[in-house]
Amino acid sequence: MTTRFENLTFRFRGAPSAALDGVSGQIAAGRVTGLVGPDGAGKTTLIRLLDGLLLAESGRIEVCGLDPRRDSRRLRERVGYMPQRFGLYEDLTVIENLRLYADLRDLPTAERRATFDRLLGFTDLARFASRRAGALSGGMKQKLGLACALLRRPRLLLLDEPSVGVDPVSRRELWRMVGDLLDDGIAVLWSTAYLDEAERCDDVILLNAGRVLFVGPPATATREIAGRSIQVRHITGNRRDLLDKALRRPEVIDGVIQGDSVRLVLAEGVAAPDAADLGGGTKARVESVPPRFEDAFMARLGGVHKSALPARAAAAPTVGNTEAVVEARDLTKRFGQFTATDRVNFTIRSGEVFGLLGPNGAGKSTTFRMMCGLLRPTSGMARVAGRDLLEAPGAARRRIGYMAQKFSLYGDLSVRRNLDFFAGVYGLSGRRRRDAQAEMIETFELTPHLDRKAGDLPLGFKQRLALSCAVMHRPSVLFLDEPTSGVDPQTRREFWAHINARVAAGVTVMVTTHFMEEAEYCDRILLVHRGRAIAVGTPDDLKARARGADRPDPTLEDAFLDLVAAETAAAA
Amino acid sequence: MAGPLRALVIKELLAVWADKRSRMVLIVPPLIQLLVFSFAATQEVRNVHLGVLNQDLGKESRELVARFAASPTFTRIVPLRHVADMREAIESQAVLAALHVGPDFSRRLAAGHPASVQLVLDGRKSTAAQAVYGYARHILSGFAAERVPRSTGDDASSLVVRHWFNSNLDSLWFTVPGLLGILIMLVSLIVTALSVAREREMGTLDQLLVSPLGPGAILLGKALPALIIGVIEGTVILLAAVVVFGVPFTGSLALLYAAMTVYIAAVVGVGLFLSSLSATQQQAILGAFVFMVPAILLSGFAAPVENMPDWLQTLSLADPLRHFLRIIHGVFLKDMPAATVLEFAWPMAVIALVTLGASTWLFRSRF
Numbered sequence: 001m002t003t004r005f006e007n008l009t010f011r012f013r014g015a016p017s018a019a020l021d022g023v024s025g026q027i028a029a030g031r032v033t034g035l036v037g038p039d040g041a042g043k044t045t046l047i048r049l050l051d052g053l054l055l056a057e058s059g060r061i062e063v064c065g066l067d068p069r070r071d072s073r074r075l076r077e078r079v080g081y082m083p084q085r086f087g088l089y090e091d092l093t094v095i096e097n098l099r100l101y102a103d104l105r106d107l108p109t110a111e112r113r114a115t116f117d118r119l120l121g122f123t124d125l126a127r128f129a130s131r132r133a134g135a136l137s138g139g140m141k142q143k144l145g146l147a148c149a150l151l152r153r154p155r156l157l158l159l160d161e162p163s164v165g166v167d168p169v170s171r172r173e174l175w176r177m178v179g180d181l182l183d184d185g186i187a188v189l190w191s192t193a194y195l196d197e198a199e200r201c202d203d204v205i206l207l208n209a210g211r212v213l214f215v216g217p218p219a220t221a222t223r224e225i226a227g228r229s230i231q232v233r234h235i236t237g238n239r240r241d242l243l244d245k246a247l248r249r250p251e252v253i254d255g256v257i258q259g260d261s262v263r264l265v266l267a268e269g270v271a272a273p274d275a276a277d278l279g280g281g282t283k284a285r286v287e288s289v290p291p292r293f294e295d296a297f298m299a300r301l302g303g304v305h306k307s308a309l310p311a312r313a314a315a316a317p318t319v320g321n322t323e324a325v326v327e328a329r330d331l332t333k334r335f336g337q338f339t340a341t342d343r344v345n346f347t348i349r350s351g352e353v354f355g356l357l358g359p360n361g362a363g364k365s366t367t368f369r370m371m372c373g374l375l376r377p378t379s380g381m382a383r384v385a386g387r388d389l390l391e392a393p394g395a396a397r398r399r400i401g402y403m404a405q406k407f408s409l410y411g412d413l414s415v416r417r418n419l420d421f422f423a424g425v426y427g428l429s430g431r432r433r434r435d436a437q438a439e440m441i442e443t444f445e446l447t448p449h450l451d452r453k454a455g456d457l458p459l460g461f462k463q464r465l466a467l468s469c470a471v472m473h474r475p476s477v478l479f480l481d482e483p484t485s486g487v488d489p490q491t492r493r494e495f496w497a498h499i500n501a502r503v504a505a506g507v508t509v510m511v512t513t514h515f516m517e518e519a520e521y522c523d524r525i526l527l528v529h530r531g532r533a534i535a536v537g538t539p540d541d542l543k544a545r546a547r548g549a550d551r552p553d554p555t556l557e558d559a560f561l562d563l564v565a566a567e568t569a570a571a572a
Numbered sequence: 573m574a575g576p577l578r579a580l581v582i583k584e585l586l587a588v589w590a591d592k593r594s595r596m597v598l599i600v601p602p603l604i605q606l607l608v609f610s611f612a613a614t615q616e617v618r619n620v621h622l623g624v625l626n627q628d629l630g631k632e633s634r635e636l637v638a639r640f641a642a643s644p645t646f647t648r649i650v651p652l653r654h655v656a657d658m659r660e661a662i663e664s665q666a667v668l669a670a671l672h673v674g675p676d677f678s679r680r681l682a683a684g685h686p687a688s689v690q691l692v693l694d695g696r697k698s699t700a701a702q703a704v705y706g707y708a709r710h711i712l713s714g715f716a717a718e719r720v721p722r723s724t725g726d727d728a729s730s731l732v733v734r735h736w737f738n739s740n741l742d743s744l745w746f747t748v749p750g751l752l753g754i755l756i757m758l759v760s761l762i763v764t765a766l767s768v769a770r771e772r773e774m775g776t777l778d779q780l781l782v783s784p785l786g787p788g789a790i791l792l793g794k795a796l797p798a799l800i801i802g803v804i805e806g807t808v809i810l811l812a813a814v815v816v817f818g819v820p821f822t823g824s825l826a827l828l829y830a831a832m833t834v835y836i837a838a839v840v841g842v843g844l845f846l847s848s849l850s851a852t853q854q855q856a857i858l859g860a861f862v863f864m865v866p867a868i869l870l871s872g873f874a875a876p877v878e879n880m881p882d883w884l885q886t887l888s889l890a891d892p893l894r895h896f897l898r899i900i901h902g903v904f905l906k907d908m909p910a911a912t913v914l915e916f917a918w919p920m921a922v923i924a925l926v927t928l929g930a931s932t933w934l935f936r937s938r939f
Contacts, residue, residue, distance in 0.1 A: 372782050394784030402782040408775035410583065412590035417583070424579020425783045453590075469779075479782075 139170025630678020
């Protein structure tokens with residue numbers, strides 16, 4: 001019952017490059033194989049090839065001992081597939097969905113009762129059997145999707161991004177459920193864009209731009225770069241400046257901010273730089289830390305594109321200004337019976353990077369949209385620079401920049417036309433317009449792409465263009481909605497380098513994210529859960545709350561789960 | 573304000589042209605509809621099969637049947653033997669109408685008595701049957717007029733019909749200018765209906781809403797490009813009507829364009845309303861057709877407004893196309909004076925104010 005593939009190549013009609021280019025690997029029984037890679041890496045294409053929904057151009061493929069091209073009938077009995085947007089019928093109830101899939105998969109009537117009972121018990125959905133699937137939470141929908149995929153006791157389970165749109169609590173439950181399945185000898189393929197999930201898998205197939213970067217147990221990948229991951233701790237200076245300085249040194253290939261510290265990955269065979277040299281102040285210390293899978297990924301990609309680092313303004317204005325630039329007071333939004341945002345309070349000081357962190361559906365977006373004047377609060381107030389943007393005249397709106405989740409640009413128009421348009425909308429004209437556009441083109445290195453359609457740009461440039469359109473009019477507050485979800489780590493680092501450069505120039509940033517990695521870049525984070533703000537503080541403060549004897553180095557996710565548990569306990 | 577507005581208009585025109593789907597909307601439906609409507613939607617009836625049951629053996633009946641056969645309308649004469657055959661021929665749709673000449677037709681005429689014939693029509697095709705009835709009457713009255721004794725001819729009053737403004741009743745002269753109104757509606761409605769919905773789908777609408785532009789400016793930036801596109805489209809169809817279809821243009825161009833602008837404004841208001849209401853482009857297109865089909869039916873393009881029940885006639889006053897059709901036909905065919913144009917234009921102006929106002933209100937209240 002082996003599942004293996006060799007040299008698979010697949011190209012979508014009309015696509016400039018292959019979606020999969022010579023991909024090989026195998027999925028072993030009784031193990032979770034992680035199919036890891038950013039959006040557009042080719043994860044879904046590979047899964048669809050395995051399920052026989054697409055046919056490879058070339059290469060060999062064997063799924064549970066079958067050829068998916070010839071034996072599609074028998075394949076259906078052996079493979080369970082959970083697509084990305086669970087193929088659930090939202091207007092049918094949980095049990096009706098199960099019955100429908102049982103019909104589609106020819107489950108014998110005699111076995112149904114027992115199978116349904118087993119799966120509803122396994123997924124803990126028995127209480128919700130008569131609820132409409134559309135009314136389930138993201139996590140419950142995924143569990144129902146999993147139940148549907150398990151109807152025929154598959155030998156191979158293909159899960160396409162099961163953890164997207166799922167809160168951390170449900171995410172852990174999904175992992176536990178998949179762990180239980182392994183005892184029966186099922187082979188599981190778990191695809192994900194989250195690199196931290198890779199470390200939980202037994203094996204990993206790491207994809208980037210249609211090519212395999214790594215195959216094997218994740219520990220093998222991290223062992224390769226052992227000793228090259230360091231953390232600069234106890235920084236007294238500005239950690240964003242330190243990161244920028246470190247990334248410009250030849251011995252550093254990668255770096256991210258982790259709360260109060262800066263994490264760096266060193267080139268092979270070099271000594272760690274001195275913390276004081278990096279401008280970390282006298283107390284700063286460099287410590288060796290265990291490498292993460294993401295460090296290994298970046299090392300294999302060749303590290304940060306040094307040429308893409310933005311030019312830095314010489315001196316950052318002193319932060320220490322405590323003026324509240326953005327303020328929410330008892331901010332509440334109700335949609336009918338449902339309270340999306342429930343009496344949320346926070347203030348953001350000038351020059352601060354402030355994050356709203358929470359799973360999808362927690363109410364981040366609603367809060368965010370009220371702050372930038374896109375949504376009218378039911379009660380409470382949202383103020384930016386002392387004014388409510390919803391009521392404020394154009395002058396106040398000119399002070400903010402906004403970048404939406406999906407790089408909202410005019411994809412059919414050229415880069416130049418997009419820049420022209422946003423300059424025009426913000427009333428830039430004459431010399432000011434020429435100067436602002438020239439500055440954006442230079443800072444974001446857009447010159448070679450000026451006449452390309454924005455929709456045809458590579459992801460990294462789309463993001464740069466979106467950011468340049470949002471900051472061309474020199475706003476003092478920048479709103480970013482999920483700016484790097486699903487983006488490859490190289491592009492994410494570039495993006496944050498640009499954001500940090502803006503912050504150094506005195507811009508205040510408010511960012512939403514469901515992504516713990518990204519939250520580490522923030523000065524302070526507001527944790528949002530079910531519409532309520534459950535905690536606020538620096539990433540290190542929040543992590544410290546979850547620290548215990550059994551968990552000396554907790555992650556932000558641990559902190560989040562602890563706080564949610566405490567909140568639930570308090571409510572009960 | 574001029575700068576941002578200009579940026580919006582330029583962006584919108586470029587975006588409409590760059591988007592393959594909306595570019596198709598500008599080019600394909602006008603082309604197809606001009607062709608199809610102009611040649612298929614003619615109200616004349618041709619190629620009629622006529623069944624003839626002639627039980628008379630005289631010369632008069634043969635003469636009458638020959639006249640029917642000679643008419644261009646009746647391309648085929650199907651001879652029938654029995655009365656039962658008439659029923660069969662009509663039921664099987666072999667013929668649209670059947671002419672029954674009784675056995676004493678020639679004899680009665682020779683004796684100077686009035687004679688009658690029977691014409692049976694297929695009522696299932698009521699429009700065609702009505703037209704055929706008209707043609708048949710025309711032939712019969714010509715036939716009869718020649719047989720009225722000369723001596724009494726002086727007393728007989730005769731009606732001479734002249735169709736003013738379209739003396740040959742050429743249906744293209746009516747259809748093509750009407751299409752001008754319909755196609756302008758189609759294009760400007762769909763362009764506006766898609767515009768806000770497209771931005772909402774792409775996420776760029778939020779980007780506009782957080783900008784210093786107010787909702788009013790954003791809507792104006794959507795309405796002006798649609799107005800420009802509508803006028804260009806109108807000009808192309810106007811040229812096609814005159815050059816390709818040879819419809820005479822007798823009135824004032826300036827008046828037509830002034831009226832066209834008011835008309836497009838009214839339609840754009842509807843389009844923006846639909847656009848603000850719908851979350852996706854599909855919904856917007858669906859909404860556009862839900863509006864357009866009744867608007868065309870109530871306009872008098874397909875059936876005269878005067879034939880509708882009173883309440884529907886009242887309702888049709890809210891249809892901008894109804895008023896604009898009067899103006900186009902008037903300006904095209906009879907050099908309609910400015911005062912009359914104004915009479916039909918002001919209701920459109922009222923409709924424009926209502927639809928534009930409503931869409932602004934809806935747009936504001938939804939965000």
